[in-house]
Amino acid sequence: MIGLFGSGAMAQPGPVSLSAVTVRATAPERFGAGQKLQRIDSAALGQFRFQNLSELLMLQTPLAFKNYGGGQIATVSFRGTSPNHTAVLWNGINVNQPMTGQTDFSTLPVLGFDQISVQYGSAGSAVGSDAIGGSLLLRTLPDFAGVGLRPTAGVQIGSFDNMQVQAGAQYTGQTTEQGQGAGKTVVYSNTFNNRYPYRERGFYYIEPTTAYQQGLMQDLFWRNRRGGQWSLNTWLTDYAVTVAPADTLGRERTRTQGYRTQLSYEADRWTLRVGWLRDVLDYAKRDFSRPSHSLTDRLLTRLEREFMHTTANGNAWQVRLGGEVVHYRTRVDGYGGQLITENRADLYALLRYQTQRLTVSANLRQGFVTRFDPPLTPSLGADVRLVQRERVGLTARASVGRSYRVPTLNERYWQTLGNPDLRPERGLNAELGLTARFQPSPAWQLTSDLTAYRNRIDDWTYWNPDRGYRVENLQQVLARGVEWSGTVAYGQGRWRAGGRVGYALTRSSQLLAYNAYARDIVGKQLPYVPVHNTSLMAYGSYRDVRLTVQSVVQSRRFSTFDNSQSLPGIVLTDLVLSAPLKLGPVRARLQGQVNNLFDALVLNVKQNAMPGRSFALGLVVGN
């Protein structure tokens, strides 16, 4: 029942389930020894099922979000980096929007994923481009155990005339001579009318917006008798957000559509994966019938082979060799509207060695991009289990790794401003960590995780205002910080209680003076990166009735490179009460939520007020 746990634990064998029939290819984070991994626990996934990932991660991790509010874009700053320095992997595939190289976290639902993990620090060698500050790992998993059909439906009604509807089913077939099938379907539809009863808060306008979000997730799995497994994963999204909808001249609409599907087959330690990703972005002002249009298709093929060897004394070697080819096809009005194609390829070798006390990983990746090759990217990391007793555990970890980012399509192809001669950004990340667990009595469990890191990024791209915002490799950024989190859990009879405290100190600054006025910038904290970020979560439950309080406290965020202006600090507190409900034979759960409990004034990056205290009532039936 621990809210979240630090990663040392994750590096140990255990959480990766090996099916009885075959050895499944393991997740890339398995090759991230020495690095911190935080898995969001299932209680939180249930509790946040009507919310988006920026809302969950802001309350449960030190990730900072640059938020426009009201269903508009929310981008991440992970360990003091830019939004395009976080890799977002959906079942192993990077789904960052290729035009901007980033993900709008307000479009990532919490619902529908079976596992959400946050991998801290560079993972360029294991993941590829973008994994400079960290990675977000979203995964759907088959459930072969629970044979049958399990439908579920949910609805949440919130303040401001907002409503969310979800429906889905999980299904698992009987094992037959041929094999066994399983799957899951989830559809969701969110309507944010955002009818605020006030026009402004504390003299700051609330920006009028409406947002509609629809999505479908379809996962099908088939495992055959020969030990192979087919997976077909599909995730379709269609989101639209309109700013100033009532203003027929000034209204602006951004519509994003995502089509993501992948088919993989795993057998005999081979994994073959093919995928198709399409990102569509339409932006229009006033007349929505003639938007500025962007479309990018990606066709992906990946082949991996795993080698395993266990020595006589129980030490295990694991090597994964892989190769990937992605074909890009993009047509963007801002690039001139013509078809641009390019090919990207990656070759990688991931090694893991595990003994009783030690886990080491050593990885190497080389990316190839048309007219543009990223650097060779190695990494090395180790977990050392210093103390391993039943009630006490202490694990130290250390890692060092390179990372890189292939410039986005916008950065290279945008008319006039893009720069086809950009170099890849290169990062060098080193970190040290210590994870402890302690169980003073059977009723109590405590964990603590401390990490310090230093991440230097060279050739950081910058839309240079000196040159009319042409993009250049101008900056060099040093991000360093300390993260601590502690959890406590108590259980006695039908009572449960616990909590989590997280604190992050982040210093991220520009090192190079590239012109006369850049000396006002050197050494200053990067915009929108809070120096101090604290999150708190406490819960108590009796039987299945659970009360949770969660809070985030962030220091001010500078809005300029010279730190001459800032957005005020944030204190946001949410309260959630959930209780089981019996509807005849059907299991149900009722969840009431108070957001921004203390009605705090929070400004978004456009200096608009975010909404005050609001309420939501949700009902989930089944599952």
Add this chain to the structure above:
Amino acid sequence: MNTTMTRFSQLSFKSAFFTTFALSLFITSCDAPDPEPEPYESGVVVLNAGNFFDNNGTLSFIQNRSTTVSTDIFQATNSRRLAGSMQGYNEIDGKGVILVDNSTAGQDKAEIVEIGTFKSLGTLAAPDIENPRQVVRVSANKAYITCWGATGDFSNFYPNPGYIAVVDMASRQVVKKIPVSKGAENMVVSGSEVLVGSVGGEKALTVIDLNTDTVKSKVELGNNPDPIGLDATGQLWVYSAKEMIQMNAQTKAVGSRLKINTTADRNVGNITFGRDRQNIFFGLFSYAADGTVKGETYSFTIRDASISLATPFIRRHFSGMAVDPTDGTIYAGVTPSYKQAGYVVRYQPNDRSVKDSIRVEIAPSGFFFK
């Protein structure tokens, strides 16, 4: 909206914004002397445009003519931000009017403040005020604010006619809207008339009768006529399409048209009178292929028969420029980027030497001397 698009449209938007800051009316109060000096009684108000989509325009205050700067003075007094781009400032019979242009439609406003403290006295909001451009005093307790109205997209940026919001400063209310040309911009008060320029592609200057608040006539002059002001001899100067037009302020008869003989890629900006209104400064700037802005500042006197571009007055282009009427010091704004504070560079009027450079806030683009 994606990042690049934001930056790109911001750029186009900004480049449309190279506006001049016409010298403002200089009001002296004749009330009983205040025993306690107020913080912003005497000095220079610097208008910092801010970064358009960050809505973070501010007013800085240079105490007296020193190098002491107070930043974001509205926030310092009122504990809240203006929340928009800084578009204009003027003082009307003891009250200040701040024009604020928010990046979101329907969120523009004019803040009315006490002039010594910048304490807010009231707010004029949309739909009364939409895309405000300039505010002038037209008579006792009456101000005109030019507004574009709601703007459209880039295929048709000015779908509406512009208007003048007539503000009764006593009740702090917009009492009338006078429709004028689309893209209504700068105003010059001349006797009982207000001459209104525009940037929306129309060719006529609009003449308003300030007693009746009605359009009296239109004077065809050339594309986007921009009234500069009345010179030392009472002649009206208007800029239009690379011409400085001198005309009779009463009869509107054109006296002379001085051509600025330059290439098509060079833009004119920062037009302002020099000390005593005997000369006019203007900037010429262009975008180089690599995106850098190159430009210089020129000057000609109101008696010149032609404009010479042989020797620039200052070999530099600025994001804003004005002349201190008390001593002729030239105040020039420098904007290194829209994501960091800019500088005010002060030039001696006689030898054009740099007196000093003062760090202010983002995109210093206008000045108000008091």
